[in-house]
Amino acid sequence: MDLSQSALISQFEDDSSLPEQQIDDVMPFEMDPQNESKDNANNCKSVLKLIDEVENVEEPKKGMTFSSIDELNLYYRRYAKKEGFWVVQKKKRIDEDGYAHYLSLGCARQGSRKSNSNNSFCKPSQTIRTGCKASFNAKLIDTKWYVTSVCTDHNHGLSPGKARSFRCSGNETVAALESEDNADNCKSVLKLIDEVENVEEPKKGMTFSSIDELNLYYRSYAKKEGFWVVQKKKRIDEDGYAHYLSLGCARQGSRKSNSNNSFCKPSQTIRTGCKASFNAKLIDTKWYVTSVCTDHNHGLSPGEARSFHCCKNLDSIAKRKPEINDKAGGYENLALGEKDCRNFIAKSRHLHLGIGGVEALRDYFSRMQELNDGFYFEMDSDNECRLKNVFWTDARSRALYEDFWDVVTFDTTYLTNKYKMPFVFFVGVNHHGQSILFGAALISSKDTKTFVWLFETWLKCMNGRSPNAIITDQDRAMKSAINMVFPNARHRFCLWNILKKLPEKFGSHSQYHAIKSALRSCVYDSRTCDEFDASWQSLLKCYNLENNAWLCGLYSERTFWVPAYLKDVFWANMTTTQQSESMNTFFDGYVHSLTTLKEFVDQYDNALRKMIENENVADFNSFNDTIPCVSRFYFEKQFQQLYTSTKFKEVQEEIREVLYCSGSLLKSEGGISTYQVTERVEINDAYTKKVCFNVYYNEPSCEVSCSCCWFQSRGILCRHAISVLTTLDVTVLPEKYFLNRWRKDLKRKYKFIKSSHDPLSGNPSAERYFDLCKDMFVLASIGATTVDNYMIVKNHVYMLTKKLSGPSSEQIPPSQSIPSASTIDNVDSRKLG
Numbered sequence: 001m002d003l004s005q006s007a008l009i010s011q012f013e014d015d016s017s018l019p020e021q022q023i024d025d026v027m028p029f030e031m032d033p034q035n036e037s038k039d040n041a042n043n044c045k046s047v048l049k050l051i052d053e054v055e056n057v058e059e060p061k062k063g064m065t066f067s068s069i070d071e072l073n074l075y076y077r078r079y080a081k082k083e084g085f086w087v088v089q090k091k092k093r094i095d096e097d098g099y100a101h102y103l104s105l106g107c108a109r110q111g112s113r114k115s116n117s118n119n120s121f122c123k124p125s126q127t128i129r130t131g132c133k134a135s136f137n138a139k140l141i142d143t144k145w146y147v148t149s150v151c152t153d154h155n156h157g158l159s160p161g162k163a164r165s166f167r168c169s170g171n172e173t174v175a176a177l178e179s180e181d182n183a184d185n186c187k188s189v190l191k192l193i194d195e196v197e198n199v200e201e202p203k204k205g206m207t208f209s210s211i212d213e214l215n216l217y218y219r220s221y222a223k224k225e226g227f228w229v230v231q232k233k234k235r236i237d238e239d240g241y242a243h244y245l246s247l248g249c250a251r252q253g254s255r256k257s258n259s260n261n262s263f264c265k266p267s268q269t270i271r272t273g274c275k276a277s278f279n280a281k282l283i284d285t286k287w288y289v290t291s292v293c294t295d296h297n298h299g300l301s302p303g304e305a306r307s308f309h310c311c312k313n314l315d316s317i318a319k320r321k322p323e324i325n326d327k328a329g330g331y332e333n334l335a336l337g338e339k340d341c342r343n344f345i346a347k348s349r350h351l352h353l354g355i356g357g358v359e360a361l362r363d364y365f366s367r368m369q370e371l372n373d374g375f376y377f378e379m380d381s382d383n384e385c386r387l388k389n390v391f392w393t394d395a396r397s398r399a400l401y402e403d404f405w406d407v408v409t410f411d412t413t414y415l416t417n418k419y420k421m422p423f424v425f426f427v428g429v430n431h432h433g434q435s436i437l438f439g440a441a442l443i444s445s446k447d448t449k450t451f452v453w454l455f456e457t458w459l460k461c462m463n464g465r466s467p468n469a470i471i472t473d474q475d476r477a478m479k480s481a482i483n484m485v486f487p488n489a490r491h492r493f494c495l496w497n498i499l500k501k502l503p504e505k506f507g508s509h510s511q512y513h514a515i516k517s518a519l520r521s522c523v524y525d526s527r528t529c530d531e532f533d534a535s536w537q538s539l540l541k542c543y544n545l546e547n548n549a550w551l552c553g554l555y556s557e558r559t560f561w562v563p564a565y566l567k568d569v570f571w572a573n574m575t576t577t578q579q580s581e582s583m584n585t586f587f588d589g590y591v592h593s594l595t596t597l598k599e600f601v602d603q604y605d606n607a608l609r610k611m612i613e614n615e616n617v618a619d620f621n622s623f624n625d626t627i628p629c630v631s632r633f634y635f636e637k638q639f640q641q642l643y644t645s646t647k648f649k650e651v652q653e654e655i656r657e658v659l660y661c662s663g664s665l666l667k668s669e670g671g672i673s674t675y676q677v678t679e680r681v682e683i684n685d686a687y688t689k690k691v692c693f694n695v696y697y698n699e700p701s702c703e704v705s706c707s708c709c710w711f712q713s714r715g716i717l718c719r720h721a722i723s724v725l726t727t728l729d730v731t732v733l734p735e736k737y738f739l740n741r742w743r744k745d746l747k748r749k750y751k752f753i754k755s756s757h758d759p760l761s762g763n764p765s766a767e768r769y770f771d772l773c774k775d776m777f778v779l780a781s782i783g784a785t786t787v788d789n790y791m792i793v794k795n796h797v798y799m800l801t802k803k804l805s806g807p808s809s810e811q812i813p814p815s816q817s818i819p820s821a822s823t824i825d826n827v828d829s830r831k832l833g
Contacts, residue, residue: 057082060136064147069100072145076105076136084158085109088240090135100140107134109156130156199224202278206289211242214287218247218278226300227251232277242282249276251298272298361390361442364601374398374753376461380453389450391457393439396612399750401438401462404428404741407572408438409471410478412446423600426458429572431742432618432646437608438462451481459485469569473497474561490569493561495523498554505550515543523562527693527707532564567709572741621645622744631655633722634731638738647742650716657719663695663727673697675727677706677720695724702734715739 057079066072080087086108093102109132137149199221208214222229228250235244251274279291368375374395380388405428412424426438439458443450459466466486472478474493482491502519506512518539526532536555540546559565622644629636630652639651663677675695680688694707704725705711710718717737725733740746752769783793 060147060150060152062147062150066138066145066147067143069103069140069145072103072138073105080107082160084160085134085154102139103137103145105136107132107154109154110134132156202289202292202294204289204292208280208287208289209285211245211282211287214245214280215247222249224302226302227276227296244281245279245287247278249274249296251296252276274298358387360601364604365392368392368394378457378461380457388444389441389453391439391441391454391461393437393458393461396750396753397436397438398462399748399753400430400436401428401465403748403750404430404436404572405462405465406468406570406741407471407574408467408469409574412443412473412475412478424454429574430615431744432615432622432644433573434615434618435611436615437611440604446475446477448477448480451478452484455481455485469571471571471574474557479560490566491560492566492569492571493557495561495563498561499523501550511543515539515545518542526562526564527691529562529564532558532562567713569713570715571713573714618644618646619744627652633726635725635733638733642738642743642745644742644744647716650714654710654716654719654722658723658726661719661723663720663723666694671698671700673699675724677723679720693720695720697724697728702730711737715742 057075060076060079066075077087087105088108088110089103090106090110091102091104092100095101109128109130112127112129112131132154133151134154135149135151136147138145138147140146199217202218202221208217219229229247230250230252231245232248232252233244233246234242237243251270251272254271254273274296275293276296277291277293278289280287280289282288365375365377368377372394375392376394376398377390377392379390382388407428409427410424411427423440424443425440428436428438430436439461441454441458443454467489469490469492470482470486471492471494472482474497479491482489499520502516503512506515509515522532522535522539526535536558540548540551545551554561625645627640627645627648629640633655636651636655639648643651657679660680661677663675666674666676668674673696675697677693677695679691679693681691682688695704696706697704704717704721706718706720708718708720710716711721717733779793783789
C-alpha cells in the first residue's frame with residue numbers, strides 16, 4: 001500500500017460537505033412523520049403516565065441514562081417543575097446525518113441580556129437573566145443518552161408549584177404535557193394519530209396547547225387532503241421562544257428562473273403560487289389560530305403522503321432501521337418510497353468518523369509507515385469518493401499470524417456494544433492462550449459486500465494464507481462472505497451468544513427453566529451427532545416446540561454451533577468469541593464511553609504496547625518459574641520442559657482427572673486396541689455421573705486417540721488417553737503430541753519485528769537480527785543478479801544454517817541440496833541467535 005493512497009482520506013475531513021438534496025423553504029423544525037405511528041402513540045401514553053408523578057422525581061446526577069432525547073427532556077422538565085424553575089435548551093449538537101448526539105439544558109435565567117446603550121437609561125429593558133449556572137448535559141452513546149455533568153446550584157429564588165406560570169409551559173411540548181390541565185390535549189393528540197380521516201377543517205379561533213400539537217394537527221389535515229406542509233415563517237423573541245408560526249402549502253410562491261439556462265435546461269418546479277396557509281400566535285400559554293386559508297390553486301393527492309418531500313425526513317429511530325439491515329422491514333412500512341429509502345441507505349453507507357476523525361486516521365497511517373516498514377492499510381470508497389471502509393495492521397501482527405494462523409475469531413461487537421465506533425478486529429491466541437491482534441478495521445455497514453471486501457483485504461495482507469477455522473457471531477451476511485472468501489475454513493458460530501438468547505425467546509414460556517435445562521443438556525451432553533439429533537427431537541416433542549421458528553433455524557445450521565459437530569476441528573480453546581470480547585475488555589482500559597476516534601488512534605498503540613508487555617511477562621515467567629510435577633509420569637516432565645506455564649497447567653489438570661477414570665480393553669485387532677474409559681463427571685457437590693469414552697491405541701506407531709476429540713480440538717492430550725497410556729506403561733510420548741503453538745522454547749519470527757509500539761530497544765538478539773538482515777539484503781541483491789550467483793548464495797546459506805543448527809540438521813532430507821526458504825526457516829530455528 002503506497003502512502004499516497006492516504007490522500008484519499010483528505011476528501012472526507014468534513015462530512016458536511018457531502019451533497020444533500022434540499023428544498024427551499026422547508027421548515028427547519030419538521031415534525032416527524034413517524035409521530036403518526038402507533039409507536040409514538042405509546043410514547044405519548046407514557047407521557048400521560050408521567051404527568052401525575054412529578055413529586056417523585058429524583059435528583060439529577062451524573063451517570064443517569066435515558067432511552068431517548070424525549071425521555072431525557074421530560075425527566076429534567078419534571079424535575080424543574082418540582083423545584084420551581086423553567087428550562088431552556090442551551091446547546092444541541094447535530095451530526096452530519098441530522099442525529100442529535102449532545103444536549104445541554106439549563107435554567108432559563110442563565111446568561112445576561114446585552115444592554116442597548118442608546119436606550120438603556122431612558123427605557124431600561126426588563127430581564128429575567130441572572131447568570132444562573134444550573135445545567136443538565138447528556139451525550140448519546142450507542143443508543144442510550146448518558147448524563148455527563150450536572151449543576152443544581154441556582155443564584156436566584158425558586159418557585160415550586162408555580163410551573164404553569166412559566167412562559168415555557170405554552171411553548172414546549174414536554175412542559176405542556178406535564179400540566180394536568182393539558183392531559184386532555186395529549187389525549188386529543190392520540191386521537192388525531194389514529195383518526196387522520198376524521199381531522200376537522202382548520203378554522204380561525206382554534207387553540208392548541210403547544211407548537212408541536214399545532215404542527216401535528218395541520219400535518220394530519222394536510223395528509224388527509226393530499227398536500228404537504230412547509231414552514232413559511234416563525235418568529236422568535238429575544239429569549240429564544242417562538243411566539244408566531246405560519247405554515248403553508250409547499251407549492252407556495254414561485255421559483256426565480258435562471259435566464260442563462262432557462263431555455264436550454266429549464267428547471268423543474270413544484271411551485272404554483274398556492275395561498276393556502278395556517279397562522280397561529282402564542283397568547284399567554286396557548287396557541288391561537290389567527291387566520292386560515294384553505295384554497296389551493298392546484299390538484300390535491302389524498303392518500304399519497306409518502307411521496308411528499310416533508311415525509312421523507314426520518315426521525316432518529318426510523319433512520320436506524322435502514323442502516324441496520326438495509327431494509328427497514330420493506331419500504332412500504334416507512335413514511336417514504338422505495339427510491340428515497342435506497343438513497344438514504346446509500347448515504348448512510350460511509351463512515352461517520354466525527355470531528356477530527358479522518359485527520360487522525362491520515363496522521364496515524366502516515367506515522368505508522370514511517371516507523372514500521374511492514375505497516376499495511378487499505379481504504380474502500382464509493383462512486384462519490386466517500387470513505388466507506390478502512391483496514392490496517394502492522395508488521396508484527398502479520399508476523400504473529402505466520403505462527404498462530406490456524407484459528408481466528410472475527411468480532412464486530414465493538415461497533416454496537418459501547419462506543420458507537422465502527423471498530424472490528426481479527427483476533428487469535430498465542431502460545432500462552434492470550435489474545436493477539438491480527439488486524440483492525442473501521443466499517444460503514446455490516447452487509448455481505450462489506451465483509452467480502454474486508455476479508456479479501458485481510459487475506460491479501462496475510463499473503464493469501466487462509467485460517468483453518470474462524471469463529472464469528474451468528475450473522476447471515478458474515479456467513480455468506482466467509483463462504484466466498486474462506487471456502488476451505490471451518491466456520492463456527494459463537495455458542496455463548498446463541499444460548500444467551502434463551503430468555504428473550506422463551507422467557508415468557510411457562511416451562512422456561514425446564515426448556516433451558518433440556519436445551520443445555522442436549523447441546524453439552526451429546527457426544528455424537530446422532531445423540532444430538534435424537535436429543536433435539538425429544539426436546540421439541542416434549543415441550544411441543546416443533547413449529548418454533550427460532551429452534552428450527554438453529555437446527556438447520558447445527559453444523560455451525562453444536563459441539564458434537566465441531567469437535568474434530570482444532571479451535572485452540574477458542575470455542576466462542578470470548579477472545580474478541582476479552583479484546584474489548586482490553587481496549588476498555590485505554591478508551592472510555594466518550595472517547596472520540598481521534599483520541600482512540602492515539603491510544604491504540606498504548607493498548608498494543610500493553611498487550612506485548614503482558615506476553616513478555618508470561619514468557620519470562622514460563623522460562624524462569626518451574627511448576628512442580630503432580631505425578632511421576634515421565635511425559636509430564638516432557639510437557640514441563642516444553643510448554644508455557646499456562647498450557648502446562650492445563651496438561652496437569654488432565655493428569656489429575658485420571659484419578660476418576662477407569663479403562664477396560666474392549667477388543668484388539670491388527671495392533672490397534674480399543675479401550676472403554678469410564679469417567680466420573682461431577683455434576684454438583686452431591687452428585688456425579690458416569691460417562692463412557694472409547695480410546696484407540698496403535699501400538700506400532702504409539703498413536704492414541706479418544707472419542708472426546710479433546711486433543712484434536714484443543715491441542716492438549718485428554719485424561720482418557722492419558723489413562724490408557726499409563727495403563728500400558730507408556731513413558732515417553734511421540735513428538736507429534738507436543739504442539740509447536742504451545743511451546744516456550746521456540747524462537748518466533750515476530751519477536752524480532754520492530755513496530756511503533758514495540759521498538760525492541762534493549763533487546764540484543766533483536767539488534768543482531770536487524771543488523772544481519774541488512775547484510776543479508778545486500779547478499780540477496782547480489783545473488784539475484786545471475787543464476788550462478790543465486791546457486792552460490794543458496795548453497796552457502798544452507799551450509800551455514802546446517803552448521804549453526806548443530807545435530808538437529810540431520811532432520812533435513814539429504815537429497816534436498818538446495819532447500820526452500822521455508823525449509824531453512826523451519827530448521828530448528830529456535831537455536832539460532
